[in-house]
Amino acid sequence: MTPEDGLAAVFEGPGRPFRLVGYPLRAPGPGTILVHVLLSSICGSDVHAWTGRRAFPVPGILGHEIVGVIEAVGPSAPPDLRGRTLGPGQRVIWTEYVACGACLPCRVLDLPQKCAQVRKYGHERSTEPPHLLGGLAEYCYLLPGTGVLLVPDPISDAEAAPVSCGVATIAAVIEAAAIDRGDAVVVQGAGLLGLYAIAMARAVGAASVVALEAVPSRQALARRFGADAVLDPTTLDAHALGAGVRAYAPRGGADVVIETCGVPVALPQGLSVLRVGGRLVTAGLVVPGATVTLDASEIVRRCIIMRGVHNYHPRHLVRALDFVTDHCDRLPLGALVDATFPLAAADGAFVAAAERRALRPAVVP
Numbered sequence: 001m002t003p004e005d006g007l008a009a010v011f012e013g014p015g016r017p018f019r020l021v022g023y024p025l026r027a028p029g030p031g032t033i034l035v036h037v038l039l040s041s042i043c044g045s046d047v048h049a050w051t052g053r054r055a056f057p058v059p060g061i062l063g064h065e066i067v068g069v070i071e072a073v074g075p076s077a078p079p080d081l082r083g084r085t086l087g088p089g090q091r092v093i094w095t096e097y098v099a100c101g102a103c104l105p106c107r108v109l110d111l112p113q114k115c116a117q118v119r120k121y122g123h124e125r126s127t128e129p130p131h132l133l134g135g136l137a138e139y140c141y142l143l144p145g146t147g148v149l150l151v152p153d154p155i156s157d158a159e160a161a162p163v164s165c166g167v168a169t170i171a172a173v174i175e176a177a178a179i180d181r182g183d184a185v186v187v188q189g190a191g192l193l194g195l196y197a198i199a200m201a202r203a204v205g206a207a208s209v210v211a212l213e214a215v216p217s218r219q220a221l222a223r224r225f226g227a228d229a230v231l232d233p234t235t236l237d238a239h240a241l242g243a244g245v246r247a248y249a250p251r252g253g254a255d256v257v258i259e260t261c262g263v264p265v266a267l268p269q270g271l272s273v274l275r276v277g278g279r280l281v282t283a284g285l286v287v288p289g290a291t292v293t294l295d296a297s298e299i300v301r302r303c304i305i306m307r308g309v310h311n312y313h314p315r316h317l318v319r320a321l322d323f324v325t326d327h328c329d330r331l332p333l334g335a336l337v338d339a340t341f342p343l344a345a346a347d348g349a350f351v352a353a354a355e356r357r358a359l360r361p362a363v364v365p
Contacts, residue, residue, distance in 0.1 A: 004022075004025050005022030006023050006132050006139035007343060008061050008126065008131075008134070008136060008137035008201075008268065008343075009061070009137070009343050009344075010059045010061060010304075011049070011050065011056065011061065011062050011136075014049075014051055014052030015052070016349050018136070019059075020112045020192075020205055020343070021126075023093075023131035023132055023137075025132075026129075026130070027074070028072050028073065028074035028141060029074050030075045030076050030077075030143055030144070031075075031076055031093075031140070031144030031273075031291075032074040032077065032142065032143055032144060033070055033072070033086065033142040034070070034071045034072045034139060034140075035066075035068035035069065035070055035071060035074075035094075035140050035141075036068050036069045036070075036138065036139055037066055037067075037135060037137060037138060037365050038067050038068050038069060038157045039067050039157040039161050039337075039362050040063035040064075040065060040067075040135025040159065040362060040363050040365075041065040041135075041158075041161040041162050041166075041337050041360050041361070041362040042063070042065075042100050042349050042350060042360065042361050042362065043064060043065050043122075043165050044353075045165075045286060046062045047350060047353045048286075048287055050062070050354070051354060054287055054288075055324070056123070057124065058124075058125070059123040059125065059126050059139050060123070060125050060126050060134070061122065061123060061126050061131075061132065061133060061134025061136050062122050062135070063136040063137075064096040064122030064135060064164065065096075065119065065161045065162050065163075065164045065165045065166065065256075066093065066094070066135040066140060066161055066164055067089050067091065067092070067093050067157050067161040067332075068092060068139075068140060069089060069092075070086060070087065070089065070090045070091075070092065070250070071125060072088060073086055073088065080092070080148045081147050081148065081149045081314055081318055082149070084150055086113045086150070088283075089152055091117060092148050092150055092209075093148075093160055093161070093163055093164045093317070093321070094142055094146050094147060094149065094164060094186075095147040095164070095168075095312075095314055096122070096164055096165050096168075096249075096311065097112070097113055097115070097120045097121070097146075098115075098118065098121075098143045098144070098145040099118060099145050100116070100117045101114035101145060103116035104116065108165040109223045110313065111248065111313070112313060112314065113310065113313065114310075114313035115145075119143065121134055121135070122135055123132040123142065123297075132291040134165070135193060136160075136161045136363050137365060138318050147317060147352065149318060149321055151321070152331055154325070154328065155321075155325060155328060156328075156334045158335075158337035159333045159334045159337075160184075160321075160324070161337070162192055162336065162337065162360060163317065163324055164317070165311075166192045166196065167192075167196050167314050167320040167321075167324065168312040168319075168320040169193065169283055169310075169316070169364065170193055170196040170197050170200055170260075170320070171200065171312065171316040171317075171319040171320040171323065172309050172312035172313065172316040173197060173260075173283050173309045174197070174200045174201065174211040174283050175316070176281050176307045176309050177201075177256045177279055177281045177307075178279065179204050179205065179206055179255075179256055180205065180255070181205030181207075183201075183205070183206050183207060183255040184207060184208045184248055184249035184251065184254050184255050185206045185208070185209045185210070185254060185257075185258065186209075186212065186245055186249075186256070186257045186273055187201070187209060187210070187211050187212070187227070187257075187258045188233075188257065188259045188260060188261045188263075188269070188284075189259070189260040189261025189262070189263075189264045189266070189284060190211050190218040190219065190222040190225075190227075190230070191211070191218065191260065192359060193284065194211065194213070194222070194260040195218075195221055195222065195225045195336065196323075197258045197260055198226050198227050199225045199226050199327065200213060200280045200323060201251075203323065203327070205287050208248040209226055209227050209228055210227065210228060210229045210230070210231060210244070210245055210248050210249075211223075211227040211231070212231050212232075212233045212241075212261075212266075212269075213230055214235075215356065217359075218312065218359070219232070219329050224332065226329060227249055229242045229244065229247070229248055231245070233266075238269075238272055241269070242272060243274070245273040249273075249275065251275045252275045252276065253273055253275030253276075253278060254274050254275060254278055254279070255278055255279065256278065256279050256280075257270040257271075257273065257279070257281070258280075258281050258283070259280065259281070259284050259285065260283055260284045261284050262284035262287065262290075264285060264290045264292045265292065266284070266285075267280075267282060267292045267294065268293070270282075270317045271298060271299070271304060274302070274304060275294070276302045276303060277302070277304070277305075278305070279304075279306075279307070280303055280306045280307070281306075281307070282307070282309070283308070283309045283310070285308075286310065287325045333356045336359055337362045338359050338360065339357075339358035339362070339363070340362050340363070341361065341363050341365075342363070342364060343363055343364075343365045346363050351363065
């Protein structure tokens with residue numbers, strides 16, 4: 001491999017513009033893969049770092065929803081998650097984290113995303129080799145302990161990239177929610193995560209899905225993705241909201257509530273529309289300081305089950321890509337990445353995301 005530089009848009013802190021920096025490219029070492037980045041979509045957690053709501057090591061390269069083409073494969077690189085040999089020219093996505101495979105969370109708890117030595121793409125300082133560990137760059141190194149997955153040809157880059165975080169996370173949420181055929185489901189928020197939650201809940205047998213969303217454009221998308229009704233929680237009092245949900249929930253309330261909006265008040269609101277014995281899975285409240293006030297006796301007396309989901313197991317990456325493959329002809333999955341920006345205009349992508357002018361903007365190096 002000829003030494004050269006790979007360009008990256010480096011994040012240096014909230015309120016500061018991205019800076020284009022070239023980092024040296026070297027042949028990948030044992031178990032490592034070098035990927036040429038095709039597209040990196042902007043996740044909500046990227047925006048949280050950019051605005052200063054989430055701590056981020058600087059300087060660093062944001063972006064962890066990435067699709068790319070393999071440039072080079074190091075010695076002893078493992079196969080993909082389906083056991084297929086990897087080589088140059090293949091298009092891939094990968095887990096947003098690197099896990100050791102040997103610690104307690106990895107080996108015993110089946111939570112590799114909580115590995116004791118975890119490293120995360122788009123979350124690392126760029127000052128240390130191999131430098132390129134984020135999506136806002138021309139290249140990205142995939143370290144040993146990364147779950148890699150080949151992308152089938154019919155799937156577009158815009159459909160593939162969000163699978164690495166948003167879609168795989170929702171696959172984990174759907175598993176945790178244990179939705180039974182005939183269940184009534186409420187999804188809080190109709191961003192990319194919420195839209196996939198609506199569609200996946202339908203796919204596993206939910207009889208009805210009610211979306212709670214205030215943004216008109218997202219309300220329309222929620223219906224397109226399978227919601228029976230869309231309620232604006234900012235305009236309804238607790239009584240009206242509960243009545244609106246119960247109209248689609250014959251057991252006296254939702255069987256399952258899925259929180260994806262990241263707004264703390266959504267938690268007590270979600271509890272209020274659950275039936276006795278209902279299940280609530282929260283995945284959007286990832287920013288520290290998401291403090292809520294609720295009557296905890298309601299959880300006990302109504303036998304409520306609550307579960308938090310953060311990131312995902314590699315099996316969820318496989319399930320998420322399978323879902324996209326099976327539904328890309330029926331649902332406008334690629335259209336959710338609704339704005340693209342070159343690497344030199346990465347600031348514009350984050351402004352569009354923060355101001356909700358785009359649902360899932362992306363950077364195309």
